[in-house]
Amino acid sequence: xxxxxxxxxxxxVPEGENLVLNCSFTDSAIYNLQWFRQDPGKGLTSLLLIQxxxxxxxxxxxxxxxxxxxxxxxxxxxxxxPGDSATYLCAVRPRGNNRLAxxxxxxxxxxx
Amino acid sequence: xxxVTQTPSHQVTQMGQEVILRCVPISNHLYFYxxxxxxxxxxxxxxxxxxxEISEKSEIFDDQFSVERPDGSNFTLKIRSTKLxxxxxxxxxxxxxxxxxxYFGPGTRLTVL
Numbered sequence: 001x002x003x004x005x006x007x008x009x010x011x012x013v014p015e016g017e018n019l020v021l022n023c024s025f026t027d028s029a030i031y032n033l034q035w036f037r038q039d040p041g042k043g044l045t046s047l048l049l050i051q052x053x054x055x056x057x058x059x060x061x062x063x064x065x066x067x068x069x070x071x072x073x074x075x076x077x078x079x080x081x082p083g084d085s086a087t088y089l090c091a092v093r094p095r096g097n098n099r100l101a102x103x104x105x106x107x108x109x110x111x112x
Numbered sequence: 113x114x115x116v117t118q119t120p121s122h123q124v125t126q127m128g129q130e131v132i133l134r135c136v137p138i139s140n141h142l143y144f145y146x147x148x149x150x151x152x153x154x155x156x157x158x159x160x161x162x163x164x165e166i167s168e169k170s171e172i173f174d175d176q177f178s179v180e181r182p183d184g185s186n187f188t189l190k191i192r193s194t195k196l197x198x199x200x201x202x203x204x205x206x207x208x209x210x211x212x213x214x215y216f217g218p219g220t221r222l223t224v225l
Contacts, residue, residue: 102156
């Protein structure tokens with residue numbers, strides 16, 4: 001069974017600092033990995049999707065890397081802003097499955 | 113930009129009652145999913161649906177749960193006899209292909225009393 005872990009569970013950073021969020025998964029047999037943002041009491045907003053054959057994806061200030069063999073992904077958010085405060089969820093799509101397996105999230109607070 | 117929509121946003125029900133949660137997928141998407149998130153816990157997969165049938169379901173998705181596309185546009189999740197432990201946020205997600213990005217709706221908060 002695929003297990004997804006996100007470290008740290010929570011962090012606070014001053015505005016302008018770069019954010020580094022880590023995700024690890026136990027089974028490297030995946031189709032893809034997706035990063036989401038979740039605001040309190042709200043739905044999930046897809047940020048980036050990395051296919052298993054890719055090493056990274058970029059969108060604006062966001063960059064996500066994937067090291068499938070070691071079961072790790074990292075989400076970098078450059079020059080953080082207070083509006084980046086949210087919970088960031090990592091989810092993997094195991095091979096042979098339709099489902100996404102989620103981590104518990106990294107809860108981020110960016111201090112103005 | 114097209115979005116997945118869900119109704120109602122919040123549903124309060126008594127234990128043992130039936131509830132139906134509704135989702136309107138993005139129009140050209142073919143794959144549909146339900147997930148739930150109990151407060152403070154991980155988002156959990158319930159079921160996936162493709163070509164008018166269930167393609168995969170989790171151990172959570174027992175006989176109390178069912179899904180359907182009653183009119184070719186809405187996608188519904190029915191819980192026949194709700195339990196206290198069914199209280200959660202239920203998310204609908206849709207995708208154009210089986211390995212593409214899954215787009216999530218805003219969720220329905222179900223409270224079972």
